[in-house]
Amino acid sequence: MIEILDLRNRCRARLELLVLTVGLGWATVTSAAENLSFLPDRGDANLTFYLDNDLFANTDEDYTNGARLSWISGSRDPNEFGPVQRLLQRLSSDPEGRTWFRRMSGFEDPEQLEYNYGFSLTQLMFTPEDEEPPVAPPGQRPYAGWLGIDLSLHIKDAHALNSVSLAIGTTGPNSYAKEAQDLIHNIRGQREFDGWDSQVPNEVTANFYTSQRRRVVIRDPSEGSFAIDGFTEARLALGTFLTSVSAGTLIRFGWNLPTDFADARLSTTAYSHQRFKTQREEDTSWSLYGLTGFQGTAVARNITLDGPVFRNFSTGTHSKPFVGEAYIGFGVRYSGVNFSYVHTYRTKEFEGQDDSQTFGSLTLGVRL
Numbered sequence: 001m002i003e004i005l006d007l008r009n010r011c012r013a014r015l016e017l018l019v020l021t022v023g024l025g026w027a028t029v030t031s032a033a034e035n036l037s038f039l040p041d042r043g044d045a046n047l048t049f050y051l052d053n054d055l056f057a058n059t060d061e062d063y064t065n066g067a068r069l070s071w072i073s074g075s076r077d078p079n080e081f082g083p084v085q086r087l088l089q090r091l092s093s094d095p096e097g098r099t100w101f102r103r104m105s106g107f108e109d110p111e112q113l114e115y116n117y118g119f120s121l122t123q124l125m126f127t128p129e130d131e132e133p134p135v136a137p138p139g140q141r142p143y144a145g146w147l148g149i150d151l152s153l154h155i156k157d158a159h160a161l162n163s164v165s166l167a168i169g170t171t172g173p174n175s176y177a178k179e180a181q182d183l184i185h186n187i188r189g190q191r192e193f194d195g196w197d198s199q200v201p202n203e204v205t206a207n208f209y210t211s212q213r214r215r216v217v218i219r220d221p222s223e224g225s226f227a228i229d230g231f232t233e234a235r236l237a238l239g240t241f242l243t244s245v246s247a248g249t250l251i252r253f254g255w256n257l258p259t260d261f262a263d264a265r266l267s268t269t270a271y272s273h274q275r276f277k278t279q280r281e282e283d284t285s286w287s288l289y290g291l292t293g294f295q296g297t298a299v300a301r302n303i304t305l306d307g308p309v310f311r312n313f314s315t316g317t318h319s320k321p322f323v324g325e326a327y328i329g330f331g332v333r334y335s336g337v338n339f340s341y342v343h344t345y346r347t348k349e350f351e352g353q354d355d356s357q358t359f360g361s362l363t364l365g366v367r368l
Contacts (some may be wrong), residue, residue, distance in 0.1 A: 040119055044074035048338075048365035050266035054237075056343065056360025060190075061129040062141045063346075063359060065181070066266045070120040072154065076113045085117050085359040088153035088164045106160030106214045118152040118165070120270070125177040126304050129354075131193040135316075139354045143199035144304035145177020146170070146241065150209075154271055161213040161231075161261040163269045169241065171303060172202030200315060203308040207239030211269040213261050216251075228253045229262055230293070237268055240309045246297040248325075254289025258333050264291055264342045265327065265361040272338070285325040291342070294343050295325045305350045317350040329361070336367030 052066035078089055107113060124147075128140035136142045148169020155162050169175075178196040185192050211233060218228035229252035237244045250264065265269040298321060303309070305319040329342030342361045349357075 004344055027265075041073065043076070044270050045368045046070075046072050046365055046368055047073075048072075048272040050263075050270060051362045052359055053264075054357065054359040056356035060130075060131075061127060061359070062349070062353075062357045063124075064127050065125040065184075065268075066122070067367060068120055068122040068266050068270060070118060070270060070272060071119040072152075072272060073116045075114045075116060081115075081117070084151055084166075088117075088151070088166070089155070089291050090117075098306035100284075105155075105162055106212060107157050107162075108159050109156075109157065112157050115154055116154040116156075116272075118150070118154065120150040120152070121148075121175070122150060122167075122169075122266070123147045123175065123180060124304075125176065126143050127181070127193055128195065129145060131191055131195075134138045134195050135198045136195060138316070139352045141350065141353070142305070143193075143195050144171060144315075145175035145180075145199060146205070146304065147177070148205065148241075152269065152271075156261065158259075159215055161271065163211045163213075163271055165209045165269055166269075167205075167207045167209065167239070167241065169205050170202060171200045171205065171241075171308065173199070174202045181270060200304060200307060200312055201313055203240075203311055205239065205303060206239035207237060207238050207241045209235070209268045211235040212216075215261070215273075216249075218251075225255045226253075227255075227257045229257060230291075233295075235267075241303050242268070243300040244297050244302075246295055248293060248295030250291060250293035252289050252291045254287065254331075256284045256287040256333075257289055258338070259289050262338070262365070264293075264329055264340050264363065265332065265344065266363075271365065273368070279289060285335045289332075290328075290330045291340075292326075292328045294327070297323045297325075299323060299349075302349075317352065319350050323347055323349050326360075330345075338365040339363065 048070045050068040050070065054060060054062065054064050081089065124145065126141050126144040128136035129327055130140065146169050148167050150163035150165050150167040152163060182192050213233045216232060220227060221283040228251065230249065232249050235246040263270045266329050299319050302319040305315060305317050307313050307315045324347045325344055327342050327344040329340060331338065331340035340363045344359055344361060346357045
């Protein structure tokens with residue numbers, strides 16, 4: 001009997017120790033999550049799925065597929081930000097409200113700023129035109145894939161949006177680009193590409209992105225249901241994945257335009273949030289609009305074309321110093337759901353490329 005009681009006491013003590021350990025572990029994880037609060041929370045937000053694919057142009061080459069799931073919060077109090085958001089905030093705002101910074105940022109009133117933070121998961125895929133050769137033929141894009149996460153902060157008022165983000169990812173087999181393409185090709189009954197063993201190898205990448213968008217109003221929605229607006233944009237990318245500078249313009253025209261800075265395509269700082277202010281209600285529950293735009297990019301380095309930074313690997317190609325894009329599409333909104341389609345025409349991206357490229361972009365966003 002004494003042995004049984006002793007065994008019972010030991011089991012009880014171990015159970016209590018296990019419960020205490022689990023409790024302390026959970027408290028530690030919860031505390032870490034609060035301090036590193038870059039993951040989605042339970043507040044209001046926008047969830048958007050982006051899909052770029054050249055299938056819409058009846059091709060299967062170059063930038064052949066891009067997919068992103070993006071979560072961007074509603075308005076949040078910057079005083080409650082974790083260290084990641086505070087770091088991004090220091091890179092994109094000036095708490096002292098100095099005049100020179102306000103002019104550069106495009107903000108009219110520092111007291112009226114709204115803060116959103118974001119988290120996204122992205123996969124990009126690049127292939128040559130010919131699927132049979134074990135290595136991409138001359139004049140065709142080398143095999144490459146990228147998979148990564150992006151942590152972003154977005155600060156805006158009714159006139160401008162400033163976004164900064166940190167993207168961590170990997171190229172090579174760890175990007176699972178081959179598996180993703182094989183899955184889609186098998187579903188559609190298409191032949192698998194044979195040259196994935198020659199893809200840009202595994203390498204961890206780190207990139208910093210920043211962009212500024214300034215709203216342009218040609219015909220204000222207050223003048224009637226039909227309006228024309230858009231934004232100008234400047235972007236900077238620094239890192240081992242991409243180093244470039246871009247500038248462009250997007251124009252929208254239609255009925256009951258949603259007053260936002262939303263991207264119509266998967267971009268380095270893709271942003272999709274429905275309103276300038278979360279307190280502001282839309283006048284109507286629906287919108288129908290067309291859009292068009294262009295973008296020019298000066299490229300210093302692109303890992304999918306120039307190869308890895310820290311490994312001895314030759315892709316056989318070199319990125320062109322300048323790439324231009326023009327695009328046109330449409331969008332529709334009903335209540336908290338947004339859908340858009342855009343067709344992009346992109347100039348040649350690397351030396352010796354035979355043809356320029358065309359691809360389509362779908363976005364589907366839901367307000368949570």
